Amino acid sequence: MNIKDYIKPSYTFKEVYELQKLPLSVKIEISVEVLRRAFELSQHNIALAFSGGKDSQVVADLAERYLPDYFPRMLCIFGNTGIEFPESLKFARKYGFEHFGDRFHETELSRLEEDELRYDFARQIVAELEEENALGEILKPDGKLKGQKALIDAALKRGYDLNHHNCFFEGQKKTFAYCVEQYGAPLLGKATSKLDAHRINIECFLKYSASVTGKEELKEYYDILRECKFSQHCCKLLKKEPSERKQAELDVDVIVKGLMAAESRSRLTSIATRGHIFESHRPHINGDKNGFFHVNPIALWTDDDVWEYIHLHNCEYSPLYDMTYTAEDGTTQCIKRNGCIMCGTDIQFKDNHLSILRQTHPKAWESCMKHFGYADELYKLFRIKKNKYILDSFTDDGTKARMIERFGSTDRLLRDRPCAYDDMGNLVDLTGTGLENEYDAEVMISPDGQLSMI
Incomplete structure (x- = not known):
């Protein structure tokens, strides 16, 4: 041939x-x-x-x-x-x-095209406007957020000064820290980024919008999203956009x-x-x-x-690729995949990226779990969707589940080896939520038209 x-x-x-x-x-x-x-x-x-x-x-x-x-x-x-x-x-x-x-x-990281309120301060402004019955200043008629400018105008109107503690300014780099704060941590695979928007936009959409879908298959996803701050938007901001910009430049x-x-x-x-x-x-x-x-x-x-x-x-x-770790079955394995050091998209699988990172790059792992809040978000997920059968199990997974139930995401829990958060797959029941599937890093997922309109 x-x-x-x-x-x-x-x-x-x-x-x-x-x-x-x-x-x-x-x-x-x-x-x-x-x-x-x-x-x-x-x-x-x-x-x-x-x-x-x-x-x-x-x-x-x-x-x-x-x-x-x-x-x-x-x-x-x-x-x-x-x-x-x-x-x-x-x-x-x-x-x-x-x-x-x-x-x-x-490639070079993208820079902000306009000023943005930092996530915690944006939430504070939304809460104040709700208390004042003045949400119309920042929300469209259908309950969706008008945008960052509306939030900034509302803050300035109430006498707040904008500084680096409460605002990201035009021209600042869209770093990983920015992505996690404004959008969420890269956990649970591509299914968690169905809503490709700032976290504050998503929260306003879920709380105030009249156009939230009533589709049964998305209700559980929304319930999790209301509590857990997950996003894969970093892949677009740190990888896709800079690469395409460099390709255009060249x-x-x-x-x-x-x-x-x-x-x-x-x-x-x-x-x-x-x-x-x-x-x-x-x-x-x-x-x-x-x-x-x-x-x-x-x-x-x-x-x-x-x-x-x-x-x-x-x-x-x-x-x-020559760095080794001890797999869950006790064997010594070499790292098989390159990629972003902070990625947690496969946390629901055994020998996932973060469980390996804990052994090969412990300082980076600790930064993920504590500084970037991975442990807190995984604890929220466990609290919402914990597998009740696992809690009563005498297996190792059952032991890990009971540890999370008792200690939450405290330093004491994170110090245990193996870490209870090494494998969330059997600890949470994601059936029917749309989060049980893993999506490839090159594929952008969108569940229905109205979600992509935020």
């Missing part, structure tokens, strides 16, 4: 599974051909989306090793979210400068990524329905015959393929 025949605009799931069984040598040929097509598609600039992780590093090596005439055209965009693992950050910069030179670029029309169908169900679906290369639209690519292209050269690879390639060519890789 000709290598070009393996590259199709779409595949069935069965075809993807069969192609994943191909030997690495054939997969390399497919990937090189995909990369060649990507270079030929580009009329402006082609760039690699680089994370410092093993997958995007292998894509870089494929281009440099097998397409030496094309490689000097490739830019490298490192998505620096500001909360990278230190090992990955150091490696990304080292690899980027050594292999790309002045073609290596880092006039990129082809972006190359290290995504694989084997990583998740949603990525499998994406590869199956759109193939290795698919076209989309970007505002900065306007009027050309071709549009903007996304390219996934190693879409049909697996983790085993990536490591086989790395060892075959003796490639350097981030030392993060």
Whole structure:
């Protein structure tokens, strides 16, 4: 079979599974051909989306090793979210400068377009207006918040001075700390970010809006959201927006990524329905015959393929992957995934990111749980949706549940090893809430039209 025949605009799931069984040598040929097509598609600039992780590093090596005439055209965009693992950050910069030179670029955090009241102060203003029966100053007729300007005007009208203690000002960076304070902590997967809005907007919507849906399947989600401050908005603000802005700045029309169908169900679906290369639209690519292209050269690879390639060519890789931890079954494991150091999207699964972080980077874990309030939000979730059967169980999970029930999110509880918050999966019953599912980091979820209108 000709290598070009393996590259199709779409595949069935069965075809993807069969192609994943191909030997690495054939997969390399497919990937090189995909990369060649990507270079030929580009009329402006082609760039690699680089994370410092093993997958995007292998894509870089494929281009440099097998397409030496094309490689000097490739830019490298490192998505620096500001909360990278230190090992990955150091490696990304080292690899980027050594292999790309002045073609290596880092993203920069977005900055605020307007002043915003900080979350606690915004809540205080809303409460004062409710007491004064003056909510009309900040709410639309349907009960939704008019916006930050209305909140600021209400605060100034009542004689408050705006300062850094109660306000984020135009031009300030949208850091991770800003994201957690204004939107919420990245916990429980993509399902928690159905409402892509400031936390104060969400609270006003749930409390005052007449358009809150009565759909039964969303009621439990709303009940949790009223109490728990969760959000995945940091992914958009720290990763997606800065990357797309840098691509526009560099006039990129082809972006190359290290995504694989084997990583998740949603990525499998994406590869199956759109193939290795698919076209989309970007505002900065306007009027050309071709549009903007996304390219996934190693879409049909697996983790085993990536490591086989790395060892075959003796490639350097981030030392993060050599760090070990003790898994729940007692075995010693190496870190398998790169990503944001503060991410808690998989907290409902065993050996999740935060449970590993507690062992490998204890100071960062403590910062998550205490400074950024993860433990408090997880305790709220447990209090609302605790699994009553687990509480009476003699299993380890039952013991953890009773500890949380007794001690809450206190320092005493967090000092216990293993931490009771290492795995929330069996401790809370999320059935029917929409929060029981995990969503891929590349997929934006929206449950119904009216929710996205906030």
